[in-house]
Amino acid sequence: MATSGFFLVVEGPEGAGKSTLARALADRMTTASIPFIQVREPGGTPTAEALRQELLIADRAWTAEMELLYIATARADLVSHVIRPGLESGKVVLSDRYDLSTLAYQGAARELPLPMVAWVNHAATGGLRPDLVLVLDLPAAIGRDRQLTAGKRQDRLDRESGLFHERVETYYRQVRGESVHHLDATHSPGELLDEAWQVLQKTSPRFSNPAAPHES
Numbered sequence: 001m002a003t004s005g006f007f008l009v010v011e012g013p014e015g016a017g018k019s020t021l022a023r024a025l026a027d028r029m030t031t032a033s034i035p036f037i038q039v040r041e042p043g044g045t046p047t048a049e050a051l052r053q054e055l056l057i058a059d060r061a062w063t064a065e066m067e068l069l070y071i072a073t074a075r076a077d078l079v080s081h082v083i084r085p086g087l088e089s090g091k092v093v094l095s096d097r098y099d100l101s102t103l104a105y106q107g108a109a110r111e112l113p114l115p116m117v118a119w120v121n122h123a124a125t126g127g128l129r130p131d132l133v134l135v136l137d138l139p140a141a142i143g144r145d146r147q148l149t150a151g152k153r154q155d156r157l158d159r160e161s162g163l164f165h166e167r168v169e170t171y172y173r174q175v176r177g178e179s180v181h182h183l184d185a186t187h188s189p190g191e192l193l194d195e196a197w198q199v200l201q202k203t204s205p206r207f208s209n210p211a212a213p214h215e216s
Contacts, residue, residue: 005087006204007128009098012136013169014158015143016185017192021136022096024193025200029092034206037086041074041097045081048074056155064110068117071102072124079125092206099125100133100175105157108171109164130179132203134196135172138185140165 008025010018022038029036042052051074054060055067062070075098086093099121107117140162147158173182181199183192200207 004090006092006132006206007083007087007095007130008092008200009095009100009130009133010136011097011100011104011133011172012185013104013138013140013143013172014165015146016136016138017146017189018096018136020189021134021192021196022094024189025094025196028193028197029094032207034092035090036092036094037082038094039078039082039096041078041095041101042071043074044078044095045074047077056157060156062156064106064112067110068102068106068112068120071106072120075099075102075121076124079128084126084128095130098130098133100135100172104168104171109160109167132200133177133180134199135175135180135182136185136192137173137182138169140169142186143169 010022010025012018019040022040026036026038041048042055043049051070055062055070083093083095102121103114103117106112107114144162144165147154152158183195183199185192187195197207
């Protein structure tokens with residue numbers, strides 16, 4: 001289904017600065033009077049937030065398959081109740097993570113078959129694809145150091161092995177696609193914001209001329 005909105009996703013390994021960039025992009029869109037909705041994954045609806053809390057509890061014992069299905073259920077609820085309606089109303093939907101995260105974490109890192117993970121993703125999203133995915137590339141060790149320096153409380157995924165996080169990082173670095181753009185997350189938050197905004201301006205006229213009408 002064609003929509004008049006714009007679906008923007010920020011992806012990357014732990015500590016890469018996804019949430020910081022997403023907040024900065026939201027602030028810039030507010031300043032530019034660009035209508036948008038900001039969401040995070042897993043989360044964004046009462047059901048999805050409840051599932052997120054369960055997934056991140058440090059002492060829970062999950063199989064990779066259970067983790068995949070919980071995340072897919074949360075995503076399906078978010079897509080149905082927030083993302084699709086937002087796009088259909090013509091807004092920008094800015095998401096901190098989307099289906100690429102599942103391929104990186106449950107596929108590459110948990111070693112579930114990637115075709116199976118892709119099928120589950122498609123079932124959860126109904127095939128809804130982002131217009132642009134900004135992937136923040138950062139070595140896993142640097143990401144962990146950033147989290148420790150910031151005093152971030154370690155959830156279940158944060159506590160995974162170094163090998164786990166290296167697999168996540170490697171998958172993200174190798175991702176290619178028409179809608180995928182990689183950014184060097186060793187840059188400062190301000191530099192990353194400016195670089196991301198330049199990519200957005202090249203991708204859609206709504207970011208260079210917010211008052212202009214947008215094509216479906």
